[in-house]
Amino acid sequence: MKRRGWALLVCLAAACRPREAPRPRESVATPAAAVRAPSTASVPPVAETPLDGGVLRRRLVAEPTTLNAVLQSSAPEAEVLQYVQRNLVDFDDRMRLVPGLAERWEASADGLEYTLTIRGDAVWEDGKPVTARDVAFTIGRITDPKVPSNVYKPLFEELVSVEVVDDRTLRVRFKTRYAFREMAFAIPVLSERSFAGQDFLRARANRSPLASGPYRVASWKTQEAITLERNPRYPGPPGHFDRIVFRMVPDDTTAYRMLTAGELDEDQLNPGLKDRALRDGDFLGCCRLVEFYDLDYNYVALNNRSPLFADARVRRAMTMLLDRASIVRGLYKGSARIVSGPWSPDSPAYDPGLPALPFDPPGAARLLSEAGWRDTNGNGTRDKDGKEFEFDLLVSEGSEVGRQIDEMLASELAKVGVTAHVRMVEWGSFVERVDAGDFAAASLAWSAVDPNPDPYYYWHSSQCAPKGLNAGCYGNPEADRLMEEARLERDEGRRTEQYHRLHRIFRDEAPAIFVVNASKKFAFGDAIRGATGSPLSFFFWPGPLAWWQSTPAPAAATPAPASARPAA
Amino acid sequence: MIRYVVRRLLLAVPTLLGITVVVFLLVHLAPGSPGLGGPGSLRRATGRAAEEMRRLYGLDRPLPERFGKWMSRVVRFDMGESFVDHRPVSERIREALPNTLLLNGTALLLALLIAIPLGVVAGGHPDGTFDRVSAGALFALYSMPTFWAALLLQTLLAVQLRWLPLYGLASDSPPAGFAGVLDRLSHLALPATCLTYGALAFVARLVRSGVAEARASDYVLAARARGASRRQALWRHAFRNALVPLLTLVGLMLPALLSGSVIVERIFVWPGLGQLYLDSILSRDYPVILALSLLSAAVTLLATLASDIAAAVADPRVRDGTVS
Numbered sequence: 001m002k003r004r005g006w007a008l009l010v011c012l013a014a015a016c017r018p019r020e021a022p023r024p025r026e027s028v029a030t031p032a033a034a035v036r037a038p039s040t041a042s043v044p045p046v047a048e049t050p051l052d053g054g055v056l057r058r059r060l061v062a063e064p065t066t067l068n069a070v071l072q073s074s075a076p077e078a079e080v081l082q083y084v085q086r087n088l089v090d091f092d093d094r095m096r097l098v099p100g101l102a103e104r105w106e107a108s109a110d111g112l113e114y115t116l117t118i119r120g121d122a123v124w125e126d127g128k129p130v131t132a133r134d135v136a137f138t139i140g141r142i143t144d145p146k147v148p149s150n151v152y153k154p155l156f157e158e159l160v161s162v163e164v165v166d167d168r169t170l171r172v173r174f175k176t177r178y179a180f181r182e183m184a185f186a187i188p189v190l191s192e193r194s195f196a197g198q199d200f201l202r203a204r205a206n207r208s209p210l211a212s213g214p215y216r217v218a219s220w221k222t223q224e225a226i227t228l229e230r231n232p233r234y235p236g237p238p239g240h241f242d243r244i245v246f247r248m249v250p251d252d253t254t255a256y257r258m259l260t261a262g263e264l265d266e267d268q269l270n271p272g273l274k275d276r277a278l279r280d281g282d283f284l285g286c287c288r289l290v291e292f293y294d295l296d297y298n299y300v301a302l303n304n305r306s307p308l309f310a311d312a313r314v315r316r317a318m319t320m321l322l323d324r325a326s327i328v329r330g331l332y333k334g335s336a337r338i339v340s341g342p343w344s345p346d347s348p349a350y351d352p353g354l355p356a357l358p359f360d361p362p363g364a365a366r367l368l369s370e371a372g373w374r375d376t377n378g379n380g381t382r383d384k385d386g387k388e389f390e391f392d393l394l395v396s397e398g399s400e401v402g403r404q405i406d407e408m409l410a411s412e413l414a415k416v417g418v419t420a421h422v423r424m425v426e427w428g429s430f431v432e433r434v435d436a437g438d439f440a441a442a443s444l445a446w447s448a449v450d451p452n453p454d455p456y457y458y459w460h461s462s463q464c465a466p467k468g469l470n471a472g473c474y475g476n477p478e479a480d481r482l483m484e485e486a487r488l489e490r491d492e493g494r495r496t497e498q499y500h501r502l503h504r505i506f507r508d509e510a511p512a513i514f515v516v517n518a519s520k521k522f523a524f525g526d527a528i529r530g531a532t533g534s535p536l537s538f539f540f541w542p543g544p545l546a547w548w549q550s551t552p553a554p555a556a557a558t559p560a561p562a563s564a565r566p567a568a
Numbered sequence: 569m570i571r572y573v574v575r576r577l578l579l580a581v582p583t584l585l586g587i588t589v590v591v592f593l594l595v596h597l598a599p600g601s602p603g604l605g606g607p608g609s610l611r612r613a614t615g616r617a618a619e620e621m622r623r624l625y626g627l628d629r630p631l632p633e634r635f636g637k638w639m640s641r642v643v644r645f646d647m648g649e650s651f652v653d654h655r656p657v658s659e660r661i662r663e664a665l666p667n668t669l670l671l672n673g674t675a676l677l678l679a680l681l682i683a684i685p686l687g688v689v690a691g692g693h694p695d696g697t698f699d700r701v702s703a704g705a706l707f708a709l710y711s712m713p714t715f716w717a718a719l720l721l722q723t724l725l726a727v728q729l730r731w732l733p734l735y736g737l738a739s740d741s742p743p744a745g746f747a748g749v750l751d752r753l754s755h756l757a758l759p760a761t762c763l764t765y766g767a768l769a770f771v772a773r774l775v776r777s778g779v780a781e782a783r784a785s786d787y788v789l790a791a792r793a794r795g796a797s798r799r800q801a802l803w804r805h806a807f808r809n810a811l812v813p814l815l816t817l818v819g820l821m822l823p824a825l826l827s828g829s830v831i832v833e834r835i836f837v838w839p840g841l842g843q844l845y846l847d848s849i850l851s852r853d854y855p856v857i858l859a860l861s862l863l864s865a866a867v868t869l870l871a872t873l874a875s876d877i878a879a880a881v882a883d884p885r886v887r888d889g890t891v892s
Contacts, residue, residue: 062847063847065652065653066653066654145620145623145624146620146624148603148613148617148620148621148624149617150603150612150613150614150617150621153616153617153620154614154615154617157615157616201654202649202654202655206653206654222663222839223663223664223839223843224736224737224837224839225740247837248837248839249735249837250834250837250843251834251835251837253719253835254722254734254735254834254835254836254837257722257723257726257727257734257735258734258735260727261726261727261734263734282727426599427600427850428598428599428600428601428852429599429600431599431600431612432599432600432601433599435614468615469614469615
């Protein structure tokens, strides 16, 4: 229940990935990154050689529902499977596609067909080779109407055929060209044999999958822990830890306690716990923070079909009435960045040189008046053609940050004569109303599952809710054209330029109030090394497989008593 | 007596049926749908994926048809399979049930064992020092939020003193034999305490008021006059009279044995039914929600029935119909 915003997920169709190297990420020098334990005696020399051995104990916020990679639908599942199943191709920490089980992939001249070659040394944990048939089987299951593969289905909506050429070669054909098509191959591969003669949804392999990655599942105790051990047949470099233990700990505070008591090595902290950690002697004595920005951001969707928000001047005014700078300072203690379009600043589509609209209530008031919203009846609320400027601002229950942002917005709106009622709505109803386009304004969080920056499905006028995912039903012919062009543009430089033009339109037309991209905060035990985040959080290759422990073995087995730790 | 029991049992059938219909309608008419995604969800099912999912789980069928299908399975004690992990619902419940029974059973037992003597002693001297002090203490406990008490206990006993484990059912590699039992008990101690202390107040106060009332009555006075000791008069005569409302109360508390406590389970990482219920609601896992609701409805009915029968046994006037 960590993320209660509206998990919309990025990417739908996928494809040919950007050829240019993405901009170097901003080095995130948040105050937290500088925090170190007072007991710095254990700080190692600068250049370190990773040590092997030990046990890594990670936290899962919930029980994985399956370890069938095609059926995975939540972060806990992805976190475990990352060690167990190699993808056909992977994203690296800069969102570039790198070889996984496939060593090569080539597009045909018309861009419709891809030929993929499986590595010669790729094997399952039982020693049998990973074949093109396994890949075909996997894609077949993803597209099977009887298989709920929510994460991967959208990647193959335009699939025409999959052809196994030989054991190591596969041809995949799509209906249309698409600039991000190659991203469709960032999928796991299942072993066809382990599902033979079994119902796919109920197969034994769904709880003990056949591994192709550096680790395999050693045990799964329901609602308690999943333990992984090294897969001795993995052909690549082995992982550093002997074992990985995932503990299911639903409660944030308990997880934090376990971390400071030395019973967990890693945990994601919510903003409240981060503040507490920085003042907590126990924490500073055992652990450190790793903080970075990813592709998620939050925004307030405005229903462009509503007479209130049909006029771009009104929407601009809404953005100018939200004091994002003070949200960054107050709500996020500096660890967030204002966004002015539907991407994180780390996305290549985002133009870092484009200034966001300022917080400017008098300017906003002028825009509202220009658009015809004036308080003609003297009741304190602006009106136009007999309609009062009054609306409900929806936020999903449990989204504390969303609620606070909405309250700030509502109080600024009140000062310029606009009445917004902040309404908490239960998650299920919230999603239903947003999907149906049945709202005036709603606080949402965008959570990216891959780096595809294509905004087509969410902001193109052809995708209006309830049929499509453009919940606020934004539409602008110029923006439509740019989105259509960019998703077919294979030249990365030109595409980036198109997206930057699009970004400017989004900023000026303000189809929604884009708020901020907040940092992710993870806590690690002092002994854990090599943990670096990325715009994809830890979901990149090699990601957590590069982590290691400076003092393996005993430290993991018996934590020192908490009372023995230096007090702050 | 037998006729009374049979009549009550027969009455329970339509009640259960009614509950079933209401629960089914509530679950299916509530906003949201499977594919909404539970905790940590990566991607909701949208567009075609959502459409396919509805068909896969038969959610595209009309409501009466779905209800009929579900009922026809339920009467055969088949709860179907979870939408989330496709395992039989009964298996998922079986995994969590023993943990919840152990925790809540311990808590209920502890609550009764502590609260009854407290109540009887306090009722023996209404408005005496013990009565006032225990009343104050019990109300303080009763008003203390569980999550707060749980965190305090964790900080003190698990983190600082390290006397008790912080979380979980048992150690990772629990010792065998008696040491293993001790290990389980030490893990049970904190969560059970958290569930016990709140229940103390109302059990103890109920017993106290019953005893205090009976104490002043003629038959207790008569018992004393016949030479019964204070203690005998209190326990054998006054307390027995306070037993009838207590039995009803315990009957009402029994269903809690199953319903689990989400807060305590979450904080102490206790894999029980409460957590399962919450997760299944968040991810709209209809078969699991329905099975758990039905289970707790059935247990509530049975417990009410059991407490009524027990009351009838304890008080002849109830079965004669002179008092209800």
